[in-house]
Amino acid sequence: MLSDKELQDINAELAHAATKASASVDALNIVQRHQGWVSDEAMKDVASMLDMTADELDAVATFYSFIFRRPVGRHVILVCDSISCYVMGYNPLLDNIKNRLGIAFGETTEDKRFTLLPISCLGACDRAPAIMVDEDLYGPVTAETMDGILEKYK
Amino acid sequence: MPNMTVTVDGKKIEVPMGSTILEACTAAGSRVPTLCHDNKLHPFGACRICLVEVEGTPRKFTPSCTTPATDNMVVKTTSPGLIEARRMVLELLLIKHPLDCPVCDKAGECSLQDLVHEYGLGPSRFDPEKGYLPPDYESAIIERNISRCILCGKCVRICDEQNAVGEWAFTRRGTRARISTDFDRPLDCEFCGECVEICPVGALTTRQFKYKARSWNLEGTASVCNYCGCGCGVSYETREGRIMRVGPARSNYLCTKGRFGWDAVHHAERLTTPKMRVNGELVDCTWDEALSIIATNLKVIKSRHGAEKIGGLGSVRTTNEDSYVFQKFLRTVVETNNIDTLARLKTPKGLNTTFFSGELNKMASHEVILVLDKNVGEINPLTGIEIVRAVNKKDRKLILVNDEFNKFNKIATVVLPTSTVNALENLVKALSSGAGSEESKRAAAMLKAAKNVAIIVPAQLSDNEFTLIRDLAGKLPEVTYYPLVRRSNFQGSLDMGVMPSYYPGYRKIDETSTADFAGLWNAVLPETTGMNAVEMIKAITQGKLAALYIMGDDPAGSDPGLKGILQKLEFLVVQDIFLTETAKLAHVVLPAASSTEKSGTFTNLERRLQQVNKAEEPIGESRPDWEIIQDIAKKMGGSMKYGSTRDILAEIRSVVPAYKDLAFGACWAREKSPLAGMADDLSLTSDSIMKQEVITAERLLFSSGMTITRSHEIGTIRHYKIEV
Ligand code: SF4
Ligand code: SF4
Ligand code: SF4
Ligand code: FES
Ligand code: FES
Numbered sequence: 004m005l006s007d008k009e010l011q012d013i014n015a016e017l018a019h020a021a022t023k024a025s026a027s028v029d030a031l032n033i034v035q036r037h038q039g040w041v042s043d044e045a046m047k048d049v050a051s052m053l054d055m056t057a058d059e060l061d062a063v064a065t066f067y068s069f070i071f072r073r074p075v076g077r078h079v080i081l082v083c084d085s086i087s088c089y090v091m092g093y094n095p096l097l098d099n100i101k102n103r104l105g106i107a108f109g110e111t112t113e114d115k116r117f118t119l120l121p122i123s124c125l126g127a128c129d130r131a132p133a134i135m136v137d138e139d140l141y142g143p144v145t146a147e148t149m150d151g152i153l154e155k156y157k
Numbered sequence: 158m159p160n161m162t163v164t165v166d167g168k169k170i171e172v173p174m175g176s177t178i179l180e181a182c183t184a185a186g187s188r189v190p191t192l193c194h195d196n197k198l199h200p201f202g203a204c205r206i207c208l209v210e211v212e213g214t215p216r217k218f219t220p221s222c223t224t225p226a227t228d229n230m231v232v233k234t235t236s237p238g239l240i241e242a243r244r245m246v247l248e249l250l251l252i253k254h255p256l257d258c259p260v261c262d263k264a265g266e267c268s269l270q271d272l273v274h275e276y277g278l279g280p281s282r283f284d285p286e287k288g289y290l291p292p293d294y295e296s297a298i299i300e301r302n303i304s305r306c307i308l309c310g311k312c313v314r315i316c317d318e319q320n321a322v323g324e325w326a327f328t329r330r331g332t333r334a335r336i337s338t339d340f341d342r343p344l345d346c347e348f349c350g351e352c353v354e355i356c357p358v359g360a361l362t363t364r365q366f367k368y369k370a371r372s373w374n375l376e377g378t379a380s381v382c383n384y385c386g387c388g389c390g391v392s393y394e395t396r397e398g399r400i401m402r403v404g405p406a407r408s409n410y411l412c413t414k415g416r417f418g419w420d421a422v423h424h425a426e427r428l429t430t431p432k433m434r435v436n437g438e439l440v441d442c443t444w445d446e447a448l449s450i451i452a453t454n455l456k457v458i459k460s461r462h463g464a465e466k467i468g469g470l471g472s473v474r475t476t477n478e479d480s481y482v483f484q485k486f487l488r489t490v491v492e493t494n495n496i497d498t499l500a501r502l503k504t505p506k507g508l509n510t511t512f513f514s515g516e517l518n519k520m521a522s523h524e525v526i527l528v529l530d531k532n533v534g535e536i537n538p539l540t541g542i543e544i545v546r547a548v549n550k551k552d553r554k555l556i557l558v559n560d561e562f563n564k565f566n567k568i569a570t571v572v573l574p575t576s577t578v579n580a581l582e583n584l585v586k587a588l589s590s591g592a593g594s595e596e597s598k599r600a601a602a603m604l605k606a607a608k609n610v611a612i613i614v615p616a617q618l619s620d621n622e623f624t625l626i627r628d629l630a631g632k633l634p635e636v637t638y639y640p641l642v643r644r645s646n647f648q649g650s651l652d653m654g655v656m657p658s659y660y661p662g663y664r665k666i667d668e669t670s671t672a673d674f675a676g677l678w679n680a681v682l683p684e685t686t687g688m689n690a691v692e693m694i695k696a697i698t699q700g701k702l703a704a705l706y707i708m709g710d711d712p713a714g715s716d717p718g719l720k721g722i723l724q725k726l727e728f729l730v731v732q733d734i735f736l737t738e739t740a741k742l743a744h745v746v747l748p749a750a751s752s753t754e755k756s757g758t759f760t761n762l763e764r765r766l767q768q769v770n771k772a773e774e775p776i777g778e779s780r781p782d783w784e785i786i787q788d789i790a791k792k793m794g795g796s797m798k799y800g801s802t803r804d805i806l807a808e809i810r811s812v813v814p815a816y817k818d819l820a821f822g823a824c825w826a827r828e829k830s831p832l833a834g835m836a837d838d839l840s841l842t843s844d845s846i847m848k849q850e851v852i853t854a855e856r857l858l859f860s861s862g863m864t865i866t867r868s869h870e871i872g873t874i875r876h877y878k879i880e881v
Contacts, residue, residue: 043340054567057339058326059317065328 005048009037013052023053027063031070040071068122075118076111078156081135084121087128091143096132099146103153116157161228166235178221178232179207187234190243190272192357193309194222198318199550203310206246206272209234218242244276252283253332255304263359265372269307270358290335296344297873298364298417299353303335306360312336312352319410321545321564322346336360347858348413348874349538354404363402365417365870370396378772379406381759382415383474383752384861386642387517387539388761389415393753393772399423400753400772412538414861417870419753422776424867428736428748429777439736439746444778447745448785452792454728454744455491458704464683468495468693468702471655472709472782473644474864475749476757476769478805479782480646480653481661482797483708486786489680490795494657494666494687495702498650499712501690501841505618505640509651509663510837511627512614513827514763515637521547523611523637524554525603529577529626530615531559535857536641537762540613541565554607556600571600577615581625588632604633614640617840642762644862645752649760651839652813657687662813663832677812679796691843697722704728708782709749711737714863716847732785737863749782750775757781757802758821765824766816 005013012033013026020026030053034045041049041064043057050060064070068081082088082097100119104112111118127133130142134152141152160171163178165185172181177200182189192204202223209221212231218239221232233239250269258264293301313325313336324346328337338344353361375394382389390406403419405411431447432439458467469487471480487496505512520526520543534541547553548568557569558580566572573580573596580597587593587601604610610633614626630636642648654661664670666686675682688696694712696702705726713720714737723729723742731743740746754775759767775781783805787797799805810816815829827833859871866872 047339056323056326058328058337059323061337061340062326062328066330 005034005045006037009033010052013049017052024055024059027053027055027060028067028070031060031064031067035070039077040074068120074111076115078116078137079118079120081120081122081125083123083125083127083131083133083135085124087124088132091131092145093132095146096134096144096149099149100134103149117153161226161230163226163229164231166233172226176226178209178211178219178224178226178230181226181230182209182221182232182234189221189234190268190275191222192268192272192307193311195311195315195355197355197546198311198314201310201314203308204246204250206243208239208242208246210236210239240276243272244278247273247276247278248281248283250307251278251281253304254307255289257305261302261305261359262362262366262368263305263356263372267359268357293341295342297875298348298413298870299344299350300362300364300367301336302360302362304360305358306336307358308334308336309357310336311355311357312361315351315355316346318549319542319546320347320349320351321549321568323567325352347534347538348417349411350413350416351410354408354411354416363417364873365420366402369401370394375401377404378770379768380753380770380772381645381761381767382411383645383759384414384418384865385412385537385539386644386647386762387537388645388759388763388765388767389539390767391415391419393419395772398773410539410542413859413871413874414538414865414868418861418865418868420869421864421867421871422734422751422753422773424735424869426735426867427751427776427779428734428740428746429779430748431778432736432746434744439741439743444780444788447747448788448792451730451745451789455704455706455789456793458728459491462703464492465495465685465687466701466703467491467493467706468688468696468704469493469497469706469708470690470693470710470712471496471498471650473498473500473647473650474752474862475646475650475709475782476752476755476802477646477649477653477760477809478757478802479708479786480650480655481805481809482783482786482799484654484661485678486790486795486797487706488674488682489678490790490793492681492683494683494685495693496655496687497657497690497693497841498647498655499690499710499715499847500644500647500650501656501839502843502847503617503643504647504840505614505616506620506623506838506840507614507618507626508640508642509648509830509839510832510835511623512638512640513830513833514639514642515611516763516765516824517543517639519637520544520611520639521551521553523547523609524607525556525609526553526611526613527556527558527600527604528565528613529558529581529622530613530641531557531561531563531565532616532857533613533641534564536616536643538858540639540641544613554603556603571596571603573597573600578619578622578625581622581629585625585628585632588629607633609635609637611637611639614638616641616643640762645761646759648762648764649758652760652764652815653809656839657689657692661809662815663830665831665837674812689841691841691846694719694722694843694846697725700725702726704730706730706732707739707743708732708786709734711739711863712847713738713742716849719846732782734779734864735867747785748777748779749785750779754779755781755802757783758806760825763824764815764827766819766821768821 013030016026016029030049047057050057125133127142133142158173163181166187168185170185189207191207200223202220207221208218210233211219290303317323325336374396377392382391392404393400394402430441433442471483484496548555554570556571557565558573583593583597587597729743730745731740732747732749734751753772756771757769790797815825
């Protein structure tokens with residue numbers, strides 16, 4: 004069940020969308036903003052608002068790395084695993100993060116503070132190795148700067 | 158449209174502006190391999206196997222299926238570089254492919270297999286990690302083998318673009334991309350099998366054909382589907398004389414009934430011998446016994462009570478030849494005009510007088526399509542598909558009358574969410590005075606602006622709706638009607654005169670026509686018109702009808718209330734392919750050959766004459782309907798001596814003007830009917846019989862009278878309930 008606020012926000016998007024389906028990314032983002040992720044149930048509800056089938060909408064959702072199809076922690080750390088970052092120290096950086104948080108890719112810390120996910124090129128190759136925490140981009144990230152970064156996210 | 162010149166492999170040709178390079182290559186007779194392209198679909202460009210070289214372009218290779226050709230373009234479809242590039246595409250496609258051709262049902266007709274064979278690949282340069290996923294057996298009818306999928310997207314697109322169902326989608330991405338339903342639940346769709354048909358590989362296959370045969374062992378027989386009035390062309394694919402699979406002729410379309418429902422004729426309960434009633438029980442007997450009993454009883458009843466106490470109910474599923482011989486037998490041998498089909502109770506008023514269907518494949522030539530029956534896609538699936546194609550491929554506008562919600566809502570330009578009669582009233586009002594709701598006004602404006610309009614006429618009409626449709630059409634410049642017609646050869650049975658007041662070819666029975674037909678048939682004909690189906694049923698209860706001959710219909714199955722009435726008959730003959738509820742009441746039961754086991758013709762709802770061809774031998778001792786009737790006629794002293802259905806068709810052509818020069822595959826013109834534009838009503842009404850819609854499955858789409866209940870495959874469709 005979508006909340007009234009979610010319905011309201013999605014309808015506002017629909018009001019100026021060229022076709023209903025073209026509002027799909029915005030609608031998914033709205034749900035994610037409110038619920039933290041997009042569940043199957045929410046997917047079905049949104050799909051019916053957009054006159055799409057659930058799998059058509061899921062196709063959109065699963066294409067984009069920023070739409071989460073499983074529950075995540077309060078903050079999401081995205082580590083770039085593409086070529087520039089890979090060359091510039093992705094492996095030690097990833098090990099550092101994993102050790103620090105005690106989780107692997109796809110996992111969430113017990114206190115639900117962080118979820119760790121891979122991502123492809125963030126478009127910040129000049130600052131490799133790069134990571135993103137929620138909507139903030141960081142790079143180049145080293146073992147030293149990592150402390151300060153994580154501190155900001157409670 | 159102006160043309161342009163394109164040179165393909167050194168050959169100069171003219172193609173219309175807007176053609177793609179692929180179309181130009183095809184026109185030039187050069188073959189370009191494709192995997193993700195199909196003429197039914199919008200260009201997509203997913204597979205890259207169709208690469209060609211275009212002279213003077215900076216890009217080395219160009220995908221031909223998505224790139225428009227331009228004037229004076231010079232194209233090369235093959236070169237060492239292209240072969241190398243295509244080989245690379247195949248090598249990449251094969252990285253994850255399981256290469257299980259020996260157990261894949263697609264082998265022999267698989268585009269990937271063919272191309273790999275043609276381009277001759279060696280060992281892959283890639284780490285052969287197969288990413289194997291187990292086959293998905295969760296759905297009815299269709300199996301999904303994701304590991305074999307090459308992600309061409311044809312299934313996704315056909316289900317969306319042509320069917321407006323949208324059951325498949327690509328989910329995930331990169332190497333994890335795959336086609337799936339809503340969160341991988343079992344299929345809950347129309348089960349048409351179009352996605353299986355179009356899949357270039359063995360990723361989607363049918364359970365019905367699984368391990369049945371290798372494609373190269375199959376022999377095709379072109380024929381016609383027997384499940385609805387659309388009359389789709391089918392190809393019965395047989396192996397050693399048994400049907401293994403059915404596909405669409407001319408790769409047009411088949412719905413689930415046409416593609417999978419044929420297996421009803423292989424059901425173990427098929428009637429294989431004649432039966433007669435002995436001491437209240439039906440027991441097997443010989444043909445000679447059965448036919449003699451019928452001939453004797455009909456003769457006795459005729460001399461004792463008069464021919465007007467004998468009647469016949471014909472079929473809307475048997476061939477024209479069967480129907481023609483049936484009515485001729487009753488008229489010339491039994492000497493009664495008590496001839497009808499019960500199916501007339503389930504047809505729109507005005508069919509064949511006001512409403513003559515347009516051709517289905519010309520649906521898209523209309524600027525606006527007005528759908529007055531929300532069940533169009535369930536009753537006549539192909540009509541529904543042609544509507545979706547017109548909207549999605551040709552950008553036609555759709556006005557939909559629907560007080561519920563179905564797939565057509567997704568593609569409609571305007572929806573009138575009300576009953577048909579209300580919608581019609583509103584449209585007529587909006588067209589004449591400009592008054593009405595926002596939607597009615599929009600719809601009216603669209604109708605007014607359109608050069609031509611297609612109107613989908615409901616399968617049944619009230620008098621009021623009938624008048625309103627005519628009013629509405631009167632306000633529009635050009636209208637083509639598309640009436641819905643449930644049964645396969647309903648049109649044919651009318652054309653053949655299986656009606657109490659018309660001879661074949663809609664000649665109204667009167668003195669002149671009777672004299673004419675008496676001459677044509679060299680027979681004495683009854684002087685009065687007969688009772689229609691409703692009157693016959695009533696006559697039984699009043700003791701005014703003593704004997705009834707039913708060919709290929711199951712009234713007691715469709716309306717259990719009729720059971721008690723039919724039991725009152727002195728003599729009942731039923732000729733069918735199953736021991737139906739009606740046959741169980743009969744004194745003599747005759748086993749008929751099914752439409753897969755005989756030849757002849759059907760006339761579909763477009764009035765198109767189509768050939769039915771025999772693909773299998775009749776099961777057991779069953780025989781084609783016309784042969785059986787001819788034998789009884791002979792025993793009763795009649796003079797029929799047709800050697801084959803060709804003889805019968807020749808006679809039909811000489812008797813029915815519309816059929817005179819009608820070619821196979823052509824539709825007869827409305828002007829050929831004496832009833833065109835007349836006030837005659839060929840539909841029947843009754844407030845007591847067949848009141849209820851016989852739905853033999855959860856959806857009308859999976860239902861088609863009683864035969865389909867014997868289809869094993871259709872029986873496996875269980876509607877998967879998703880909470881709403
Ligand atoms: S069977 Fe027909 S309706 Fe079902 S997924 Fe395939 S194409 Fe779509
Ligand atoms: S299942 Fe078949 S049609 Fe569908 S994407 Fe895969 S290969 Fe193409
Ligand atoms: S649309 Fe009608 S004629 Fe065509 S396959 Fe389906 S049931 Fe048969
Ligand atoms: S490769 Fe990491 S930001 Fe581009
Ligand atoms: S056929 Fe052209 S890209 Fe697939």
